[in-house]
Amino acid sequence: MQNEHLKPKKEKIPRTKISEQPAKERIKNFNEVELGYTEEEALRESMRCLMCKKPKCTEGCPVGIDIKSFIAFIKEKQFEKALEKIREKNALPGICGRVCPQEDQCEKTCILGLKDEPVAIGKLERFAADYEKNKKSSKNQVNAKNEFIDCDGNNIISKEKINKDINTSLNNKAKVAVIGAGPAGLTCSGELAKMGYDVTLFEALHSAGGVLVYGIPEFRLPKEIVNQEIEYVKSLGVEIKLNTIIGKTFTIDELFENGYKSVFISTGAGLPYFLGIPGENLNGVYSANEYLTRVNLMKAYLFPEWDTPIKKADIVSVIGGGNVALDSARTALRLGAKKVYIIYRRSEAEMPGRIEEIKHAKEEGVKMVFLTNPVEIIGENGWVKKIKCIKMQLGEPDETGRRRPIPVINSEHEIDTDIIVIAIGQGPNPVLTQTSPDIKLNKKGNIIADSVGKTSKKGVFAGGDIVTGAATVILAMGAGKVAAKAIDEYIKTGVW
């Protein structure tokens, strides 16, 4: 009977568009660009799912979410059950629904996508997460703040009770330290806490969330969503210690001395790369990390109500073609820039940024300057004035499979600009690894870890960008999850 109900309708339903703030409006504010599906839209989109006997979408998901089943629950209007299904594999659905590159993952392998557009899996995931949030916030108006709705959405239980349940059923569990409260660290902590471990999550900054709070802008990922997911992880019993830098405040060896049985390192890709060209230290040249951290974490867009300033100017040039470059460019527009360039050395086809975000950036008026590479930054009285660039052409594919850009001789030209944001990638921050020389690193400074996160130091696991180099939120989460299992195994057996 259920199968009957789940059969796709015969007429072809086009992929349900998500409503958005109009481009002209949204560049004047930092509010979220995409507004999310309504219940009707989510139902309609869920009807498009073919309910494949052998679904390919789950294979495309780095954490293996049972996508078919959660969509089936949406079809049946059992939205909380849908969320519960997602949460079996993914503790941060509100975040992943928004920032995962679904076009390269689940939606890429969606069978419907072979002939038609794939099911909007990410939008549906977001819908399920937001549905709970909205329901919770309306209930919270009548209930005490420390009350939670558990995954089936019916029982309202207190935070204390959740903690008690975990602790009583799985006591005598060891202490585990997790370093870095970004996607990998939050996931690993959550998983370990669910197994009953006494987890301390150490964070260097004054807020948990890692790149989700300092890097990804409010208009793409509202911080309210991030906070909500962090609260969920806390509700599982994880203690988050902010303002604590492992490598400075404590070393890893001190953590072991203090009774931690295992350590998971998820310190991310926090070291900004610069171009290494003349003029890079002129006033007005930012790393994307600084530009975005000032705006997102420190709320410089609300200066002077908030204390951290940021330079606003008419012309902003962003160097790079990834999501960080797109985020920086769109942030510059919202800070009031009249002209914003993205200067990228390859062509649009090679841009590593998400297609959806490239589209958004273009709609908002970001000018794309392709096949162009900066060679010098020219200043006046200590401030940026122009950026000297050279034209590029594409040659043979390189080791990344993308066509290698080659400079065109005698093609130097200058672009007037007031601010430059360099978004050409981030490397591993060495603060932690410098104080733990027994953890082996590769040439780039990333930690060498095996498939479950084991490093060269006994009891120490690592995952996320600190191992892979800058990648995606979901891959980091996947690594956190795999490592949690391995940590459990290691603590139980003592075998390294």
Next chain:
Amino acid sequence: MYAQNQILNKRDLAKDIVSFDIFSPVIAQKAKAGQFVVIRIDNKGERIPLTIADSDKEKGVINLTILKRGKSTNLLSQLNTGQSIMDIVGPLGRPSEIENFGNVIVIGGGVGIAPTYPIIKALKLKDNYVISILGAKSKDGLIFENEIKAYSDEFYICSDDGTCGFKGFVSEFLIKYLNDSKTKNFKINRVIAIGPALMMKTVCEITKNYEIKTIVSLNPIMVDGTGMCGSCRVEVGGNTKFACVDGPEFDGHLVDFNLLISRLNIYCQEENIALKKFMENHKCKMNI
């Protein structure tokens, strides 16, 4: 028991200079001379790097000594004993290089005197012959005289207006001192200078002529203080360094001070806006 980050003692040390003893046991345990913390006063506050001026492992206390200048330092100076600072993280940066160098001149200018204190103490513990030279605009701007004197083999004060000690800049006194020691064949093995960028620049120009290795502690604008943003980049020997993780102390003869000074002025306009707004609000409250 005290609360984390609670102010246990607040003193007005000199004109516009306020000193706080803060309960921060973990940082007090770890802090070494030359290191700094990043603080955030409240939820909307900026992250401010401040050098640790003293620390007491037993009591779990660190000392931060600040000059009231912009909005944040003015707001900080209004906090009183018993109140707490929202966030303090550290200790950050590399500690000072402390060895038995021999004869060491330590120069502190203005509020920069405060961070020389733990360095002078540490140098003395390594049996260096410590010559301390403190400089201020005027007598009412001098701090830490007694503390530093206690650990110094020679102790000098300079004031721009001559209200105490030598009349003139520390750089002028330094030239005099180095000339004297040259005639006396008294070798200076190292100079450490902490203070306004211009002071450090001048000191380095002088010591370069005398070929004395000189260490300076740089104070560029920072955000996170952990090497994440690159706001604090400085050029040392033609290479870009992050002061927060590679420093804050560098070989002064290799530092591009003009770049440092230029970068220190990036947010002049914004700092004025914030200070003006703060002063207006503050005035209003006083009138009520």
